Amino acid sequence: MSVFTKRLKEMRTAAGLSQERLGILADIDPASARARVNQYENGKHHPDQLTVRNLAAVLNAPESYFYAVDDNTARLLLLFHRLPAAKQSEALDFVERLSAT
Numbered sequence: 001m002s003v004f005t006k007r008l009k010e011m012r013t014a015a016g017l018s019q020e021r022l023g024i025l026a027d028i029d030p031a032s033a034r035a036r037v038n039q040y041e042n043g044k045h046h047p048d049q050l051t052v053r054n055l056a057a058v059l060n061a062p063e064s065y066f067y068a069v070d071d072n073t074a075r076l077l078l079l080f081h082r083l084p085a086a087k088q089s090e091a092l093d094f095v096e097r098l099s100a101t
Helices: 003-014 019-025 033-041 049-059 063-067 071-081 085-100
Strands: none
Touching (some): 063 071
């Protein structure tokens, strides 16, 4: 199982979405939405960049989350993405201070 397939399935199930519903929300043709998301989750096919962007938007995650090999990095990407812009700046300042020590 690739990192992408693992993270996609985890995010979809955590969001409580069926494969079909996720596909439809990500602008995949309703007639093939379930099958395509299933193929993505099973690693039979990989979505193009626009589809990854759409899937990420539906799941409120950055695209990079799906490719982060390290689980801690993926978690940080997801948490950072979900912060409001002002809090993102605070988080960056905090991490910069931590890395300086």
